[in-house]
Amino acid sequence: MEDVFSNFDLVLKAFWLTVQLAFLSGVAAMLLGTLLAAMRVGPVAVLRGVASTYVTLVRNTPLLVMCVFVFVASPNLGLFVDTPFLLKGTIAISLYTAPFVAEAIRSGINAVPVGQAEAARAIGMTFAQNMRHVVLPQAFRATVPPLASTLIAMTKNTSVVAVFGLTEATARMRDFVNDNADDTIAIFLVFALGYIILVELISLAALGLERHWKAAR
């Protein structure tokens, strides 16, 4: 156990990488997910088809397989060879998470009474304006709880890249476990605590956002 505390900078560095991965992937997944949701509810049939194909395809692919594509198969074909590992991790995790975000947002959009969108269209708003000013602000409010769950799952999912070249929290934990075979449980608990803190921060942020938007209504 002393090994963990005397090398606590390594623990913090590893969790910092986990935070970076979660933050970058979260932002990218939110952007891509919102776009996909807009495409799925939008008026263009081709885009609807593309978005729902993507959601079906990716939601049925395990994250591990996604990582094998990005980190192992692609470099063998000459792609992503010089791409930084953090960026590759962000690509894999955000591509995987985006459909879950998209579906959470779509459920929120469906919860907005259809009269709202009709009224917006009646005063001459384009589809983009309609989404941006009328539908999405209301939809996001309804999607905070499912989106928080998706982001929490994603934060824990970052641990998959521990076996794809990134020394984030889980990889560092396995280092410590390997070096201190007699202290396994204590090390697991330290790292579990780290993940709990991260996840609770997201939960609290979601709770705050819900309260804030409730007050604004």
Place this chain on the structure above:
Amino acid sequence: MRLTRFKVAAAAVLMASSLAACGDAGDDSVDGIDVDVQENAAEEFDEGTRMRELADSGTIKIGVKYDQPGIGFKGATDDAPVGFDPEIGKILAADLGIAPEDITWVETISANREAFLQKGEVDLVIASYSITDDRRKVVGQAGPYYVTGQQLLVKSDSDIASLEDVKGTEVCSVTGSTSLSNIEKEGATPRPFDTYSECVDQVLNGTVDAMTTDGAILLGYAAEHPDDLKVVVDPFSEERYGVGYSIDSPEMCEWIVETIEDAQEDGAWAEAFEVTLGKSGVDTPEPPEMDACA
């Protein structure tokens, strides 16, 4: 329709390349050495010892690596793993009167070897298992039956020639392995992956600059890609491979040490080396001196 066909083709190419990545290690089928299976072995051991129990049951579960050519490797279509570690396992099992075909092989990875021994998932671990003081607190380790050291595997045209050259480079090894911590201390960025074969791929396609682990394992991979890969740097650590057993059966230590010492004397050890690690072209070393049991 064209879009769909393109997607299918792209997916097929990706799948094929990732499958190829899995299947290109260890093509030669090693039959291994012939072992003399002891008859009535159970009578050799005292009642109540773990050896007696195993000999009576007629079967033994041995944990080995499945992804290290030369050390312990099992292809997807192979019936049993091949390599120096499984050969040592056969020698030990034969002394208990258990024929090679009655051994239950279990894949152990670096991270689960202690847990498998503690929970009794395996009776022995012979899986490039370096003897360390920390491990000896939770499991028994008899040996060393083989001594190797950490080296680097790089592309043939790599500039890395000495240990100082790794500073600032990206070096691959298995997540949580001692080799990875060692190379991190030398100033390299560690790139943890799940298996050694994935690391070899990362070196071959140029994503990382080198991979590192025990020289014995690297030699096996270098032998598979003699034109593309080479092993560099003098060994900068000493890894003493031991046979892991449950700490609850300390009587196994004496038996393991004696059996392997016998094998070292009658040539079975050297023969096991020649048909496995020796295939990469290295000379058969002098067998190491085994530690005394506590």
